Amino acid sequence: MTDKIAYSRHDDIVVLRIENPPVNALSQAVRQGLAEGMDRAEAEEGVRAVMIVGEGRAFIAGADITEFGKPPMEPHLPNLCNRIEASPLLVVASMHGVSLGGGLEVALSAHYRIAQPTARVGLPEVHLGLIPGAGGTQRLPRLIGVEPALDAITTGRHIKAPQALEMGIVDRVEEGDPQEVGLAYVRELLDSGAERRPICDMPAPAPIDWDAAYEATLKKGRGQISPAEDVRAVLRRRRHIDVALPVLALQFVGPRERHLEQVGLGVDRRVERIRPSQRGVKQVEQTAAGMEGDGLRSLGPEPDPEPGAEVGGLA
Known part of the structure; x- marks a missing residue:
């Protein structure tokens, strides 16, 4: 030990x-x-x-x-x-x-x-x-x-x-x-x-109006994306935890790009440095796989992984 x-x-x-x-x-x-x-x-x-x-x-x-x-x-x-x-x-x-x-x-x-x-x-x-x-x-x-x-x-x-x-x-x-x-x-x-x-093993709680919760949180956040993305992550509570852990990540633009690089987000198989641009970054292709950022992945329409599937170095 x-x-x-x-x-x-x-x-x-x-x-x-x-x-x-x-x-x-x-x-x-x-x-x-x-x-x-x-x-x-x-x-x-x-x-x-x-x-x-x-x-x-x-x-x-x-x-x-x-x-x-x-x-x-x-x-x-x-x-x-x-x-x-x-x-x-x-x-x-x-x-x-x-x-x-x-x-x-x-x-x-x-x-x-x-x-x-x-x-x-x-x-x-x-x-x-x-x-x-x-x-x-x-x-x-x-x-x-x-x-x-x-x-x-x-x-x-x-x-x-x-x-x-x-x-x-x-x-x-x-x-x-x-x-x-x-x-x-x-x-x-x-x-x-x-x-x-x-x-x-506990049952998923009763559903709520997720669209309303997302919009209300997005409005309250005054442009900050992470609170609203928390709503999306919680929405996945109805799935098995192993499937829900690869949750939606965030879009970083402007100063957020520099914050992303400072935090050093990356995955086991590939670490990408995000350099600021005038137009900003539209999508984060890879996110954290380790520490508290573990389990995050990119925004996108791809379907949820099957239980046990490897995502960002996690199984």
Whole structure:
């Protein structure tokens, strides 16, 4: 395992503690360590549950900005989230500080979530002109319903733990040491016979007027495309998550081209540098496959891929 994840066993519960100061960003070493920790826990005899917790100031604050502009490295975040969610063990996320972007997506891949009263969660990618790419647009609507999920995703706002509890994003709010209260919660779940609760298995919520939601969000965004594209991404909630993850990406023109190049969006098989032009870029041919941009692809009329099909290096 990598040195960014501390592995410890407490009777039949394994704790995976993220140690990547200052805010436990989702670096490649963190992603790899979590994947290896899950493998090890599942291989050990007598383990019934895994708890994921962060050391220091936060659970997971999001992507590691030091990796922006570099080739994406495995394990990619969508695959890691699917790996956690599919575990035969009970998986619990114990959250404190902030759980933002990919941090919340990791928490949503767990089967239960407990948070400190001062914790905050959110999917703020919209403020960067991006959309959540590791399942946030698919899992959150299944968990709390379409309209509250759309509000959270298209505004990118931080949600305090008490409100997150009311919305159903977290299952319990309790003060104390994140590891200690988390372990107590896991023990309670095991003793009560609680079963795994993968969000991907939850039914799709009732439909809404998608055209109206898209137009209203586009108007409210005052020309910013990403909030409206969030609506399109959430629309795909009715499909299997593996199909919905390669979601619609964005058009970048003018200053957005430079932003795209700064973020270093690319795919495993081909990385294209987008150079500004007087007319602007009409279409992004390739987008991120790694970190929080993982799972995005180009705008276009092409049909959705079949489950298991490779898109941008993802299967």
